Amino acid sequence: MTRTPLRPLARILEARARGENPKVIERENIRRRHEEMKDRARARAEGRLLVLSAFFFAAFAVVGFRMGALATSEAQEPLASAPGASIAMQRANIVDREGRILATNLDTYSVYAQPPLMIDPIAAAEKLVAIFPDLDKERLVKDFTGKRKFLWIKKRISPEQKQAVHDIGDPGILFGPREMRLYPNGRLAAHILGGSGFGREGVSAAEVIGVAGVEKQFDDYLRDPANGTKPLQLSLDLTVQAAVEQVLVGGMKIMNAKGASAVLMNAHTGEVIAAASLPSFDPNDRPRPPTSGFDPSDSPLFNRYVQGVYELGSVFKIFTAAQAVDLGLVNADTIIDTSGPMKIGRFPIGEFNGKNYGKISVADVIVHSSNRGTGRLALQIGAERQQQFLDALGMFDPTPFEIVEAKGGVPLKPKKWGELSTVTISYGHGLSTSPMHLAAGYAAIANGGHYVSPTILRRNGPQYGPRVMSESAAKQSLMMLRKVVTDGTASFGDVPGYAVAGKTGTADKPKPRGGYYDDKVIATFASVFPAYDPKYVLIVALDEPSILAYGEKRRTAGWTAVPVAAELIGRIAPLLGLRPRLEPEDRAAITLTSN
Known part of the structure; x- marks a missing residue:
């Protein structure tokens, strides 16, 4: 940058020749220099303010977008998993040797509550207990009127129960879609199939995992999305298994x-x-393992x-x-x-x-x-x-x-x-x-x-x-x-x-x-x-x-x-395709006589 001298020699000599005071020129140059410095400082300040304003605008835009997204999404229960991890819902079917279903999936719903959104928590608790008698009314009221922001009510419900809960009409009681494991044959082959439960859970999905039997043994295969259309085929014959269990129950009695x-x-x-163990259980409602102090064989879970x-x-x-x-x-x-x-x-x-x-x-x-x-x-x-x-x-x-x-x-x-x-x-x-x-x-x-x-x-x-x-x-x-x-x-x-x-x-x-x-x-x-x-x-x-x-x-x-x-x-034996075969008996004694 070129600096202008405060007392330029040519102007000073010219002013003296005209009889003017040379200090006027110096003061004028000082004033101009100060104005230029102020302009440059103002320009720098305005630039910094502009950058800072852009930063704050972007930050508030991100916060506002996130708040809007949260306001329009369903509440989620905190998960002990990595952020962004998806919950795989689909699980492959299990079939017998003839392709008949032994285990499959059923779309159902969970019901949960967001107490801050509830209008009448005490009345809602009373109506929920009427629908689900196993719930504790006092506990529900305490949770609904306390500081909790989220709680599960039931993790899977029937269509009839869903309609009854819906009729309560409280905006703080919400539903989440989920998939549950269904064993359509009930107790049949229970110890082979084992059973399943929920792993990672959210309000919009739940991970079904095997807890026993082939469900646990082949859990990786059954959970692999690539096998969603490839059922796990077992050697069991459903009709033979049913006959074995029916006769064995009668024989045991x-x-x-x-x-x-x-x-x-x-x-x-x-x-x-076919393979059967009695007493048995229903994998749709698998009982809890017995507490310590009992003979393991006393439990229906014992294989x-x-x-x-x-x-x-x-x-x-x-x-x-x-x-x-x-x-x-x-x-x-x-x-x-x-x-x-x-x-x-x-x-x-x-x-x-x-x-x-x-x-x-x-x-x-x-x-x-x-x-x-x-x-x-x-x-x-x-x-x-x-x-x-x-x-x-x-x-x-x-x-x-x-x-x-x-x-x-x-x-x-x-x-x-x-x-x-x-x-x-x-x-x-x-x-x-x-x-x-x-x-x-x-x-x-x-x-x-x-x-x-x-x-x-x-x-x-x-x-x-x-x-x-x-x-x-x-x-x-x-x-x-x-x-x-x-x-x-x-x-x-x-x-x-x-x-x-x-x-x-x-x-x-x-x-x-x-x-x-x-x-x-x-x-x-x-x-x-x-x-x-x-x-x-x-x-x-x-x-x-x-x-x-x-x-x-x-x-x-x-x-x-x-x-x-x-x-x-x-x-x-007839169910296995075996035809009865009569064993030959000793020939009757025949005496040859002459005519």
Whole structure:
């Protein structure tokens, strides 16, 4: 910037020549300089004010827009989640093997309150209690007249309840759309499906999450928006499941049992066609878990066929016989001396009701369910080989069955597997497993010697795992199981036309603090049908059954679990597409005579 001198020499000389005062020129230049400085300062101030005004305008515009948006939107409950996280509402359906709906979604509403907007909170509370009797009137009045800005009243309501709440007419009571999980078949397959609940929630949406069963096991798949039109298909058959549960409920009542379970499994694919645990529950209104101090099996949430780990008794004897045949130690006709006494260390090995069967074949050891005969076979096998065989049958680990509860069904085996354990485990005592473990073991006998993994998912074709016994051993074992039904302890289990093969097992129930009850048992019948072309394995287990027959109280599986299983097979075999087949009888004696 060029500065003008206050006393320019040329003007000063010119003024002196004219006789004027040179200081007038200096004062004039000072005045002009001051005015220029004031103009520049004013311009800078005006620019700063303009920028500041623009900033305040923008800030007030943002605040005003946000206030307008909040005023026109619905209230939301504070969420413990990241800002902007969306709530995924859609959840894939669950269907049975034929595509029939087991679990689906239903559009419904929640109802909530904004007390500051309410006109007559006390009257609104009274009317809400009339619609929802489980609400606490005093609590509602306190919340409505207090400092709360938001509260849930009901997180899901029926259309009729929505209309009744709407008729109250208070502007502080509002509705929010949401989606709920619906199980249209009620209690059917409850322990398989498990149930669902709400995760993250807002007034306009709620996240449905699985809390048990396949709903939790496959939660990621069911919640994935990409699978919204791809239902999860299970191996269950809805009609068979209904028949199994209906018969099992009746059998449990007739046998005065505390609980019951059943597993129907395809012996070649591992598909579980039906599975039931009683008592049961409705997944639409899933009960709360029991508080501490109760036996878990007392809760309807307890899944007996995977979480129920018990000593299952004589149903294990066929595994001992099958392994002995597979190792070439015996065959079905080999004679075994079952005479007493028999002791392992200081522990005697006895027979049921003190019987003595003498020298009988391996097949008859299974038919008569001889503890001594099975124990002597086990001693020939040895502890190490016995453990290897049972491990190959999956008896030492939780089953890979795809519901979350299966992980809790951990088998209990002895810490020290000596000679005594080898003998007792051969007839089903000393090793605790679940009915699902047992089903997988019997499937290996039914399918010719392969382990198959139990699954709840639909499969196409056989899913054979590693071979655990020879085909010959499996066939001989199946023949022995058939004789148990025709000639042995499971005579009530014969179903005309379907050639049932199976084994009974009655095990004393252990006490919580050690020892066994004298009058409480777990009665189990493990069966394969039809024996001439094995396709299915059925396990029926009753917890503490007792029935009066022929003037005596009966608890053994032959009197309790076997009749229930027979009724089940007769009911479900036609539903499975199995045609009855009459077994040939001995030809009548014909004498040829001459004319």
